[in-house]
Amino acid sequence: MSYFSVTEAQDCILEHASCMNMERVALHDSLNRVLACDVSANRNHPPYDVSAMDGYAVRFADLAEATTDVPVALTVVDDIRAGVMPQVKVLPGKAARIMTGAPVPAGADTVIRVEDTQDAGDRVSILVPQKQGANIRPLGENLRNGEIVLTRGTEITPGVLAILAMVKQKEVSVFARPTVAILSTGDELDSIDEPVDENKIPDANSHALYAQCRSIGITPTLLGIAHDNPIELRAKLAEGLKYDVLLASGGVSVGHHDFMRPMLDALGITMHFWRVAMRPGHPLAFGTSENGLVFGLPGNPVASMVCFEQFVAPACRAMMGHKRLFRRTIMARLAHDVKDRVGRAHFVRVTLSRDEQGYVATSTGAQGSGVLLSMAMADGLMLIPAESEGFKKGDMVTIQLLQGMEFQQAACLQEG
Numbered sequence: 001m002s003y004f005s006v007t008e009a010q011d012c013i014l015e016h017a018s019c020m021n022m023e024r025v026a027l028h029d030s031l032n033r034v035l036a037c038d039v040s041a042n043r044n045h046p047p048y049d050v051s052a053m054d055g056y057a058v059r060f061a062d063l064a065e066a067t068t069d070v071p072v073a074l075t076v077v078d079d080i081r082a083g084v085m086p087q088v089k090v091l092p093g094k095a096a097r098i099m100t101g102a103p104v105p106a107g108a109d110t111v112i113r114v115e116d117t118q119d120a121g122d123r124v125s126i127l128v129p130q131k132q133g134a135n136i137r138p139l140g141e142n143l144r145n146g147e148i149v150l151t152r153g154t155e156i157t158p159g160v161l162a163i164l165a166m167v168k169q170k171e172v173s174v175f176a177r178p179t180v181a182i183l184s185t186g187d188e189l190d191s192i193d194e195p196v197d198e199n200k201i202p203d204a205n206s207h208a209l210y211a212q213c214r215s216i217g218i219t220p221t222l223l224g225i226a227h228d229n230p231i232e233l234r235a236k237l238a239e240g241l242k243y244d245v246l247l248a249s250g251g252v253s254v255g256h257h258d259f260m261r262p263m264l265d266a267l268g269i270t271m272h273f274w275r276v277a278m279r280p281g282h283p284l285a286f287g288t289s290e291n292g293l294v295f296g297l298p299g300n301p302v303a304s305m306v307c308f309e310q311f312v313a314p315a316c317r318a319m320m321g322h323k324r325l326f327r328r329t330i331m332a333r334l335a336h337d338v339k340d341r342v343g344r345a346h347f348v349r350v351t352l353s354r355d356e357q358g359y360v361a362t363s364t365g366a367q368g369s370g371v372l373l374s375m376a377m378a379d380g381l382m383l384i385p386a387e388s389e390g391f392k393k394g395d396m397v398t399i400q401l402l403q404g405m406e407f408q409q410a411a412c413l414q415e416g
């Protein structure tokens, strides 16, 4: 069985992660989903030329050389509010008082801000000349009837959702989300519902993987724990294969193979690889059934979580139609030396801080894949390529940001 690099494993998985079918969801439920169809505008917006300011709609030709000393006086013939169609044409020497968003009346071609005028009841003095067409939002500036405004594959952010509302899509076509089942395997495990037993290991993976699925918009089903007994394991795996994606953690390390492999074969799963050259997460299996994907994740909670981010999340995001599959990376300065052995890619848990020169990365300490607390404290994962012997203090390194790093303490116009 082949021994894949991280990139080879990702490529192999993504080859099998095909896009889900489309489904219709309510507008509000479409947030963070991906559009499965192009969306065209069913109207012009604005539907007519509108004023961008509170002020006066005038004829540019009337303004000549208006100045504070020699203002141009015009007669006010109308008062136009937003949503009301003007009835009076603005003739030479006339002006109409106008609100932001109100339609520009016939005859007028320019709007003067109220701040640049002096109001005298039925007369107004224009103090500042303007460019022709100033302060007018032209018909169709935002949306043009019949034109495609959003394309298939667009991620629905709040801004995109606003456009969908504007073209009155109460229901939106998006790519469906895969169904995901989570199974923990191991004789030593007990569930969160059982009383504390000092001789057992509480099942952390089911819950970590549940949370990681939620972070990418999927609510998975927990199948519980399968003990290391062929009948129980086979039944639970068979149940899991009804889902688009099955995440089974534990039991894929060396020694377990002889037990797992015939079972997966018998269940009709084609295994593509059993190991990836990485730390943590060396034992990582991937297979496909007729209906979906099967991940054999490492039992170690940290390794299972790191593998989810590198392999499962990108696959699920691809299935949901996303183009951006991987967690963001940034560059940071390393606070201390980190030695590494050549041969496997290493994902080192780090915290991030900032100084005048940018981000600084510091290891969370002991990197054993059983040390879950150091994953809990991590802001990101520092990537050490397989061929590297590590980095020196001050080196610029690549950090993959973990969840929780979307927000920062300082506002964007403040320092730091």
Ligand code: AMP
Binding pocket: 184, 185, 186, 188, 189, 201, 202, 203, 204, 205, 206, 249, 250, 251, 252, 253, 298, 299, 300, 301
């Ligand atoms: P395995 O991959 O089954 O050999 O497990 C590797 C290590 O991870 C062992 O120390 C297990 O006790 C631990 N482990 C396996 N599954 C879980 C789980 N669901 N939650 C917490 N620890 C686990």
Ligand code: MG
Binding pocket: 185, 186, 187, 250, 251, 299
């Ligand atoms: Mg085990």
